[in-house]
Amino acid sequence: LAATACGSDDDSSDSTSKSSGELSGTVTWWDTSTAGSEDKVFKKIAEGFEKLHPKVDVKYVNVPFGDAQNKFKNAAQAGSGAPDVIRSEVAWTPEFADLGYLAPLDGTTALQKQDDFLKQAAASTKYNGKTFAVPQVIDSLGIFYNKKIFKEAGVEVPTTIDELKSASKKIKSKTGKTGLYLRGDDAYWFLPFLYGEGGDMVNASDKAVTIDNAAGVKAMKLVKDLVDSGVAKTDATDGWDNMQASFKDGDVAMMINGPWAVADTYAGKEFKDKANLGVAPVPAGSVAQGAPQGGHNLAVYAGSKNLEASYAFVDYMTSVKTQAQVTKELNLLPTRTSAYAEESVVDNEIVGFFKPVVESAVERPWIPETGSLFAPLVTEYTKALTGQTSPEKAVKTTGTAYRKLLDGWK
């Protein structure tokens, strides 16, 4: 059932067979979940839809997160090769909606019991008063730590940057290991430190770029100091693989990560005993504590030739039953309030930790450009961490790029 990642150009399908009105035809779904850990579960669940609708053929296609946004935009623009349903990251959704590539879902079978969705999760699915997607998972960032190393070094979970520094110093002296792995090739990992200094990328209500204000400078200096002082190690490329390997092998005591990393982390030799993994809020900075809101929605391509079956598929994939199964198997957070009452969710330790984190996560502006704010920042963030530019210049250059992107913003 898995096709190549060019999606389906099968236009023989129609939404319902004339006679019985039951759903039929093909639904191609581009799933961006992590290959090798999350994808197996989502593929199995997606294909379960066929048992409920024998005349529907679900074509599961796993498209890497880093490729899917542009691949979908190119296919939608060309009018060929786009999937019927896409797993649309929270920041992609307003952009795709603005481009007209998503089917509005209000009043369709895709959108059932709207008020059951967490408000933070629903926010990214609304655009110009319409609903263009259905929330699938919500997430944020926290500290993942190795309890065994913490015990060996005699340190507690750090709640502030100063405690992070002292704990890392003690870990280094007692065990020889580096305290923290800080991802240097993805600016999403900079956000908790930016929020901790009272900063943000932009202030959407004031239509102001804020990445280059005093808080931005302070946060960039702070992360550079974490690396230069040996508190944290980082890489300019392959951050995901290096972060996961370092933490899973016990080379670092901590990493900052989200629920989507848990499945892969449990496969590491240090976490065969799952009880060795601890999770905690990201450390507070000098003025605040906060982690960014992330997650994924399911959206229907406006040009789908099988809208009815696609709507039903989205409803099935975001139902309470499906969300509870995804939590059970992958420790991801549901987006339906009612799912949190399900036994497999109530008992889940990762959910128990991340639910309050998600509730207090820093909301992001769901404007079409919100996703595009990361590319200019990551270039400067990586250069600052590797000493190729100063912290001041890094945020100044980013601010200039943002003002070009956001026409007329201060």
Ligand SMILES: C[C@H]1O[C@H](O[C@H]2[C@H](O)[C@@H](O)[C@@H](O[C@H]3[C@H](O)[C@@H](O)[C@@H](O[C@H]4[C@H](O)[C@@H](O)[C@@H](O)O[C@@H]4CO)O[C@@H]3CO)O[C@@H]2CO)[C@H](O)[C@H](O)[C@@H]1N[C@H]1C[C@@H](CO)[C@H](O)[C@@H](O)[C@@H]1O
């Ligand atoms: C640069 C990118 O900036 C932004 O992305 C932000 C994003 O907005 C933030 O929310 C955050 O996303 C969290 C996410 O919420 C969190 O759930 C998790 O996702 C897991 C899944 O959970 C896991 O299942 C699996 O899928 O794997 C997922 C990924 O791990 O972790 C994500 C953070 O990784 O951070 C993103 C930044 O990474 C843009 O949106 C673009 O994506 C942009 N990339 C394009 C930019 C194009 C122009 O240059 C270039 O030409 C193109 O080729 C590039 O693709």
